[in-house]
Amino acid sequence: MKRILTLLPATAVCLAFVSGLAYSIWQIAITTTSVDLPGLLGENLDQSGVENPVTAVLLNFRSYDTLLEIGVLVIAGIAGISVARTSSLEDPELRTSDTLLYALQRWLIPLMLLLAGYLLWAGSDRPGGAFQAGAVLAASGVLMRLGGIPMDFLRPGIMLRLGLSLGFAVFLLVAVTSALHGGEFLAYPPELAKTLIVVIETVLTLSIAMVLLALFVSAPVNNAEEPEEGGSG
Amino acid sequence: MTPSLLYAFAGAALCGIGLFGFIVISHLLRKLLAFNLMGSGVFLVLVGLAQHRSGPDPVPQALVLTGIVVAIAATALAVVLIRRYFHLSGKTALEDPARDTLPHQGPREVREAPRE
Numbered sequence: 001m002k003r004i005l006t007l008l009p010a011t012a013v014c015l016a017f018v019s020g021l022a023y024s025i026w027q028i029a030i031t032t033t034s035v036d037l038p039g040l041l042g043e044n045l046d047q048s049g050v051e052n053p054v055t056a057v058l059l060n061f062r063s064y065d066t067l068l069e070i071g072v073l074v075i076a077g078i079a080g081i082s083v084a085r086t087s088s089l090e091d092p093e094l095r096t097s098d099t100l101l102y103a104l105q106r107w108l109i110p111l112m113l114l115l116a117g118y119l120l121w122a123g124s125d126r127p128g129g130a131f132q133a134g135a136v137l138a139a140s141g142v143l144m145r146l147g148g149i150p151m152d153f154l155r156p157g158i159m160l161r162l163g164l165s166l167g168f169a170v171f172l173l174v175a176v177t178s179a180l181h182g183g184e185f186l187a188y189p190p191e192l193a194k195t196l197i198v199v200i201e202t203v204l205t206l207s208i209a210m211v212l213l214a215l216f217v218s219a220p221v222n223n224a225e226e227p228e229e230g231g232s233g
Numbered sequence: 234m235t236p237s238l239l240y241a242f243a244g245a246a247l248c249g250i251g252l253f254g255f256i257v258i259s260h261l262l263r264k265l266l267a268f269n270l271m272g273s274g275v276f277l278v279l280v281g282l283a284q285h286r287s288g289p290d291p292v293p294q295a296l297v298l299t300g301i302v303v304a305i306a307a308t309a310l311a312v313v314l315i316r317r318y319f320h321l322s323g324k325t326a327l328e329d330p331a332r333d334t335l336p337h338q339g340p341r342e343v344r345e346a347p348r349e
Contacts, residue, residue: 010253010256021248021249029241037283038287039287054294058298058299062295065295080313135302212306215309
C-alpha cells in the first residue's frame with residue numbers, strides 16, 4: 001500500500017505529461033502550415049549532388065547537424081576509452097574464443113564488409129548511407145571481437161586515433177575549405193558536391209564504426225577474477 | 234486521424250512510460266533503458282507527426298537518423314560509466330545523499346593496475 005502511495009505522484013506527473021504532449025500533437029496535426037518541406041526539398045534535390053532525399057538532407061542541406069553529430073560521437077568514444085579499466089583495448093586476455101562463432105565468422109565477416117560497402121554506395125540514390133554502413137561495420141567488429149580475432153588497430157596508437165577522428169577531421173576540413181574560398185561554411189561547390197559527399201560519407205562510415213566498436217570494447221566482459229561483476233549486485 | 238498520427242500518439246505514450254520508469258526505477262541500467270524509451274518516443278513523434286499530412290518527409294527522417302546514432306553512442310557511454318560505477322562502488326543505484334543507507338556490500342578495493 002505504501003509503495004502504491006509513493007508511486008502515485010510519479011504516475012500523476014507522467015499522465016499529465018502524456019496528456020499535454022498528446023494535446024500538443026493534436027494541435028500541431030490540425031493546424032495547416034504554409035511551409036511545404038518535402039516539396040521544397042524535391043525542387044532543390046538536383047542541386048544537392050545525390051538522388052536520395054535523406055542523404056541530401058543529412059550531408060548537404062543540414063550537414064551542420066551531421067558535423068556536430070560526428071563531433072559528439074568522437075567525444076563519446078574518447079570519453080568511453082578514457083574511463084575503461086584496461087590499459088589497452090586490444091588485449092589477448094580480453095578475447096573470448098568460441099570455435100563455432102569463429103567458423104561462422106569466416107563466412108559472415110566478408111559478407112558484412114560487402115554489405116557495409118554496398119550500403120555506403122547505395123546511400124546516394126536509395127535508402128542507405130554512412131550511418132547504416134557504419135553500424136554494419138561496427139557490428140562486424142563486435143563479432144570479430146567476440147570470436148577472438150585479433151584487431152591490432154585497437155591498440156593505442158596512430159590507427160586508433162586516426163580511425164576515431166578521421167570522419168570529423170575530413171568533414172571539418174571540407175567545411176572550412178569552402179568557407180575560405182569565399183563560400184559559406186559547409187557549402188560545397190556544386191560541381192564537386194557528389195564527390196565530396198561520397199568522400200565524407202566514406203570517412204564518416206569508418207569513424208562511426210570505430211567509435212561504436214571502441215565504446216563496445218571499452219566495457220570489457222571478461223572479469224573472471226571478480227565474481228561480483230555481472231551478479232545481481 | 235491517420236495511421237501516421239497514431240504513431241505520433243504512440244510516441245507520446247512511450248515518452249510517458251519512459252518518464253515513469255525514469256522517475257520510479259532506481260537501478261541504473263533500467264533507468265537508462267527507460268530514458269532510451271523516452272528517446273524512441275520522441276523519434277516516433279517526430280516522424281509520425283511530419284508524415285501525417287503529405288506522406289514521408291525526408292527532413293525529420295534525416296534528423297531522427299542523426300538522433301538515433303547519437304542516442305546509441307550516448308547509451309554506450311552511459312553503460313561504460315555505469316559499469317565503472319559498479320566496479321568502484323559495488324552498487325547498481327545511485328546513493329541517496331539524504332539517507333544514511335547501509336551499503337549492500339562494502340565498497341570494494343579499487344585496483345587501478347591493469348589486469349594482465
